Amino acid sequence: MKTIAIYNNKGGVGKSTVSLFLADYFSSGAVTVRQREPRILVIDLDGQGSSSISLVGLRTVAWARQEKRTVAPLIQKLRSGAKIDLGEYVLLRPEGVSRGRQLSLGKLWVIAPERDGIVEIEKNCDLRCFVRMAKVLKEALDPHFDITIVDLPANIDQRNKIPLAGLLMSNVIFVPTDPSRVTLNALPDAFENIQYVRRIARDQKIKVPQLGGIILNKTDKRAKQYRLHHEELQELAAQQNTVVLKNFLPEAPTLSTASDDSLEFGALRERYEKYYGHVRKVALEVAEKAGFTARSKG
Structure with missing residues (x-):
């Protein structure tokens, strides 16, 4: 199983939107793992539950809570060593029905968050505890899924052990931002938390999560804001030994509508409309940097 974490310590930069479209695109058969279409899981660690609600609906998430x-x-339960039925904790998003030859939204699974439960665990959780959380969760999921996408909350620090465990269990971390x-002033906080987790991984002799790159969201390369700050963003990325992805997401109401769980979508193009091309290009670049075999479908 390969795990992709989507993280920025600032809110409102598109973490849940990016998690949503990566899950949608990867589940559509656009990437392969071990020469087959992968089983996709989304772990939503943001108490708001935006990505899980977008994928399986508010009623299903409310029921799970x-x-x-x-x-x-x-x-x-995993920490206590109890035997579990993983099927009791994962929520199914069934395959969509598309018209004609459009790529259908694929089948995938979701683990939803619940804020009070997360807070309760973190009350008495030290460094050993959060390292163990990352280990037991990854071991439990590994036989069942090929790609796991972890949608992380904003405004975390070293007290927030479950989000830190989500970073620690990841193979690669992507940072969505706008220009x-x-x-940009908030990016150093995100990088500080990422480097903290990377240091823990080295100390604990765990595979160190890689920083896959910065994903530009709400971006218009013709705009003054982009021209003013793009070079600085490239420098920030270089300081972290990473890159700004070549492909980006525009400022677009459609990308917000795509996460509306009151609307029904059966196909990728139906959900993302004229911005599907941007979604596709970013997803393929993420797949390449994460080490998946990507097939340019649809």
Whole structure:
């Protein structure tokens, strides 16, 4: 199993949107793992539950929270060594039905968050605890999934052990951002947390998560804001031994609408409309940097 973390310590930069379209595109058969179409899992660690609600709907997520079938109870049981039925904690998004030859939204699975449960676990969780959380969760999921996408919350620090475990269990981390002054000022906080987790991995002799790159969101390369800050963003990336991805996402209401769980979508182009080309290019570049075999479909 390869795990992709989507993280920025600032809110509103598109972490859940990026998690959503990567899950959609990868599940459509556009990438292969071990020469077959992968089984995709999304772990939503943001208490708001935006990506999980977008994928399986508010009612399903509300049911999972009520029945304690979310990420926090799963981690608690794994830490205790109890035997679990993983099927009790993963929510299915069935394959969509498309018209004609359009690429259907593929089948995938989701683990939803629940804020109170996450807070309760973190009350008495030290460094050893969060390292163990990352280990047991990855080991439990590894036989069942090929690609896991972890949607992380904003505003975390070293007290937030479950999001840190999400970073620690990842193979590669991508940082969505927009090219505004306010957002760029917040990037060092994100990189500090990433480097903290990378140091822990080295100390614990765990495979160190790689920084795959910065994904530009809400971007117009003709705009003054982009021209003013693009070079600085490239320098920030270079300081972290990473890159700004060549492909980007524009400022587009359609990309916000794509996450509306009250709308029904059966196909990729239906969900992303005229911006599907941008979504496709970014997803393929992410796949390449994450080490998947990508097939340019649709």
